[in-house]
Amino acid sequence: MMAQPQQPITSAFTPLVKRNNAPYLQVNKVWKHYGNFAALKDVSLEIKDGEFVCFLGPSGCGKTTLLRAIAGLDPQSRGEIVQGGQTISLLPPEQRDFGIVFQSYALFPNLTVAKNIAYGLRSLKLSRNQIEAKVTELLNTIGLSDMAYKYPAQLSGGQQQRIALARALATEPSLLLLDEPLSALDARVRLHLRQEIRKLQRKLGITTIMVTHDQEEALAMADRIVVMNHGIVEQVGTPEEVYRRPINAFVANFVGTMNLLPVKVSGNKQVRLQERLINCRRYKKQQTAAAWLAFRPEVAAIKPAGLHGDDKHYEYFNGTVLHTEFMGNFLRIEVNLSDFQQSVQVDVSSQHTDLTLCMAGHQVSLAVPVNELQVFDRYDNSAATGDAGHSAVATDEVAA
Numbered sequence: 001m002m003a004q005p006q007q008p009i010t011s012a013f014t015p016l017v018k019r020n021n022a023p024y025l026q027v028n029k030v031w032k033h034y035g036n037f038a039a040l041k042d043v044s045l046e047i048k049d050g051e052f053v054c055f056l057g058p059s060g061c062g063k064t065t066l067l068r069a070i071a072g073l074d075p076q077s078r079g080e081i082v083q084g085g086q087t088i089s090l091l092p093p094e095q096r097d098f099g100i101v102f103q104s105y106a107l108f109p110n111l112t113v114a115k116n117i118a119y120g121l122r123s124l125k126l127s128r129n130q131i132e133a134k135v136t137e138l139l140n141t142i143g144l145s146d147m148a149y150k151y152p153a154q155l156s157g158g159q160q161q162r163i164a165l166a167r168a169l170a171t172e173p174s175l176l177l178l179d180e181p182l183s184a185l186d187a188r189v190r191l192h193l194r195q196e197i198r199k200l201q202r203k204l205g206i207t208t209i210m211v212t213h214d215q216e217e218a219l220a221m222a223d224r225i226v227v228m229n230h231g232i233v234e235q236v237g238t239p240e241e242v243y244r245r246p247i248n249a250f251v252a253n254f255v256g257t258m259n260l261l262p263v264k265v266s267g268n269k270q271v272r273l274q275e276r277l278i279n280c281r282r283y284k285k286q287q288t289a290a291a292w293l294a295f296r297p298e299v300a301a302i303k304p305a306g307l308h309g310d311d312k313h314y315e316y317f318n319g320t321v322l323h324t325e326f327m328g329n330f331l332r333i334e335v336n337l338s339d340f341q342q343s344v345q346v347d348v349s350s351q352h353t354d355l356t357l358c359m360a361g362h363q364v365s366l367a368v369p370v371n372e373l374q375v376f377d378r379y380d381n382s383a384a385t386g387d388a389g390h391s392a393v394a395t396d397e398v399a400a
């Protein structure tokens with residue numbers, strides 16, 4: 001689909017000329033209602049020209065709804081969408097400038113690969129030669145030159161999805177929309193296609209939005225990630241920002257693994273875990289407010305029991321190893337914090353660890369750097385301090 005069908009198709013992909021610093025796509029206060037249910041609640045965001053952005057969040061959080069609103073396939077109930085300086089909120093999809101790929105390959109089973117790719121070109125009044133040249137070029141781009149006369153059923157899932165991508169790119173849209181394009185593929189193909197999509201996107205300079213519920217995929221592919229939950233945007237940031245400095249417990253827990261311990265705020269750099277005061281990163285909240293003390297599995301070091309040092313840059317916890325998974329390059333160890341009846345996960349390099357320390361039943365000491373101990377608001381008091389057996393994962397904060 002394309003806004004300006006009168007525009008001639010050029011023989012080669014021309015990388016986008018950078019317009020200016022204005023955002024290429026703006027979503028302004030967009031709401032989407034299905035009856036009384038709000039699938040999007042006041043969503044605003046900006047996407048730059050040439051950026052690769054992932055909408056990331058649990059199933060049902062509104063990712064597809066937002067993508068379809070941008071495409072005009074299922075328009076917003078309120079709010080505005082601006083693309084390349086033009087308000088497009090009320091335009092039908094055929095007057096918008098985008099290509100789209102869905103999770104299911106959605107190729108026409110009765111058409112050859114070549115005809116599938118050429119499908120969007122038919123309305124552009126091109127000569128047969130022009131169409132053929134374009135299809136050949138696209139088949140080369142996706143590395144499937146010898147597949148032109150096959151039918152979709154003769155192709156693997158990964159190949160079909162590459163054809164779907166070629167079809168979406170055929171009209172040279174300025175915006176590429178991908179809705180979980182890799183989810184139906186098996187792991188190996190998925191990893192490979194990740195890199196291919198990203199390479200192609202960089203080469204074409206095409207502004208791209210990809211919906212995914214897979215945080216690893218988003219971290220690996222995106223320039224920026226939009227983390228969504230229950231129809232709102234929780235955080236927008238680079239993969240590193242979202243991972244290293246999550247804005248709240250939901251993001252912390254959804255992106256990567258985070259140990260979360262229920263605590264009470266005790267000062268602006270101190271919390272109370274049951275009876276013990278623990279130093280942490282700065283956190284401004286009224287004293288005694290319920291919070292989560294959080295750290296990533298890879299920031300904790302595992303030491304022999306009793307080793308407690310008096311380095312004020314670390315907090316030490318007594319623990320017992322519950323079990324260890326060998327992951328190849330690292331070990332994933334579940335440790336029960338003996339003084340608090342809380343279990344946490346610790347990842348350590350298999351190169352640098354005394355493996356005997358990591359055997360189930362072993363008494364250990366965990367050293368966690370104070371500046372890696374983050375604190376997040378905790379709204380739900382049900383998982384109160386001392387709640388024995390409360391898991392390391394804040395399940396009350398995570399949607400299904």
Ligand code: ADP
Nearest residue numbers: 034037039057058059060061062063064065066
């Ligand atoms: P995601 O893509 O993040 O998994 P969706 O955007 O598809 O989620 O859906 C967001 C919410 O809106 C879900 O609760 C879903 O059930 C609801 N929803 C989506 N489409 C419709 C529809 N056509 N009618 C009613 N509810 C819908």
Ligand code: MG
Nearest residue numbers: 063064065211
């Ligand atoms: Mg979806």
